[in-house]
Amino acid sequence: MTTLAVAGATGHLGRLVLASLIERGAAPSDIVAIGRDVSKIADFAEQGVTVRAADYSDAASLDPALDGVDRLLLISGSEVGRRVAQHTNVVQAAKRAGVQFIAYTSAPHADTTSLALAPEHKATEQIIRDSGIPFALLRNNWYTESYLQVAEQAKYTGLIIASLGDGRIASASRRDYAEGAAVVLLSEGHEGATYEFSGDVAWDYDDLARVVSTIVEREVAYKRVSSKDHRKILTKAGLDMGTAGFVVTLDTNTREGALADATDTLSTLIGRPTTPLADGLASAYAEAMAARQQE
Numbered sequence: 603m604t605t606l607a608v609a610g611a612t613g614h615l616g617r618l619v620l621a622s623l624i625e626r627g628a629a630p631s632d633i634v635a636i637g638r639d640v641s642k643i644a645d646f647a648e649q650g651v652t653v654r655a656a657d658y659s660d661a662a663s664l665d666p667a668l669d670g671v672d673r674l675l676l677i678s679g680s681e682v683g684r685r686v687a688q689h690t691n692v693v694q695a696a697k698r699a700g701v702q703f704i705a706y707t708s709a710p711h712a713d714t715t716s717l718a719l720a721p722e723h724k725a726t727e728q729i730i731r732d733s734g735i736p737f738a739l740l741r742n743n744w745y746t747e748s749y750l751q752v753a754e755q756a757k758y759t760g761l762i763i764a765s766l767g768d769g770r771i772a773s774a775s776r777r778d779y780a781e782g783a784a785v786v787l788l789s790e791g792h793e794g795a796t797y798e799f800s801g802d803v804a805w806d807y808d809d810l811a812r813v814v815s816t817i818v819e820r821e822v823a824y825k826r827v828s829s830k831d832h833r834k835i836l837t838k839a840g841l842d843m844g845t846a847g848f849v850v851t852l853d854t855n856t857r858e859g860a861l862a863d864a865t866d867t868l869s870t871l872i873g874r875p876t877t878p879l880a881d882g883l884a885s886a887y888a889e890a891m892a893a894r895q896q897e
């Protein structure tokens with residue numbers, strides 16, 4: 603029996619990985635789901651998944667969480683700026699626990715990219731390499747669901763304003779990435795692999811505007827602005843300087859091609875095409891509307 607663990611199981615991606623593992627044949631009793639707020643995965647506990655509470659910031663909480671684990675998926679934490687120390691705690695605890703394999707959700711071309719979010723991922727990749735634990739790097743491109751907010755705003759304004767020019771984004775749905783992670787955990791032969799996981803197709807913001815128009819049922823246009831004007835627009839709309847600067851930097855990275863690399867690595871591994879932008883965003887939008895109606 604191989605015990606598979608998912609750290610970050612309480613998040614959006616983590617829940618989908620748990621579901622994919624079970625769909626692809628893992629026995630719930632062979633799965634350990636680790637997160638801070640484990641009430642979010644009570645439904646998986648009911649199915650027989652072992653649920654353990656731990657905090658990446660609290661090294662002592664990680665030893666019991668990883669006890670008996672053979673293969674671990676470390677889903678990167680969400681607290682930007684604190685993640686290198688947090689991930690170090692997880693990798694060190696994995697080493698102590700005798701974990702045999704770690705898969706880590708990284709960022710596209712983490713070791714060479716100019717992407718502003720990449721340094722913590724690059725550092726984590728190095729920490730994993732240095733640990734001596736066999737590993738696979740799952741360098742996920744952007745989630746299609748990340749564009750839900752853009753669609754919701756465009757519903758009211760009819761506009762998508764950005765400074766990424768004709769930059770292209772090879773996004774895929776979280777479900778696609780989750781299935782990729784599940785395959786890597788469930789099958790052998792991934793040791794030492796660096797997977798550039800992405801959607802099959804890279805799209806630009808004119809494509810996004812067309813897709814959003816259909817979803818929100820109104821004409822939506824993409825307005826290209828300069829980085830300087832974008833920063834002004836964002837701060838005028840209430841964002842603090844730091845956040846506005848970060849958004850503009852990510853747009854610059856995107857304009858320069860940091861997210862443009864569409865590979866068939868993910869679709870090959872999961873055995874089906876990745877979810878097209880139009881389908882992924884329409885599903886996310888429908889789910890968000892349904893959730894809002896229930897509130």
Ligand SMILES: NC(=O)c1ccc[n+]([C@@H]2O[C@H](COP(=O)([O-])OP(=O)(O)OC[C@H]3O[C@@H](n4cnc5c(N)ncnc54)[C@H](OP(=O)(O)O)[C@@H]3O)[C@@H](O)[C@H]2O)c1
Nearest residue numbers: 610612613614615637638639657658678679680743744745
């Ligand atoms: N590729 C992309 O487009 C993209 C976009 C956004 C984020 N990401 C990255 O991908 C990760 C997963 O995405 P997601 O959509 O599933 O994010 P999410 O729903 O925000 O989930 C984040 C997960 O990280 C866990 N976590 C955060 N800090 C932790 C800590 N100190 N100790 C233990 N667990 C901690 C959360 O646990 P609790 O829920 O229990 O607090 C949760 O399980 C994110 O954390 C981020 O690193 C990628």
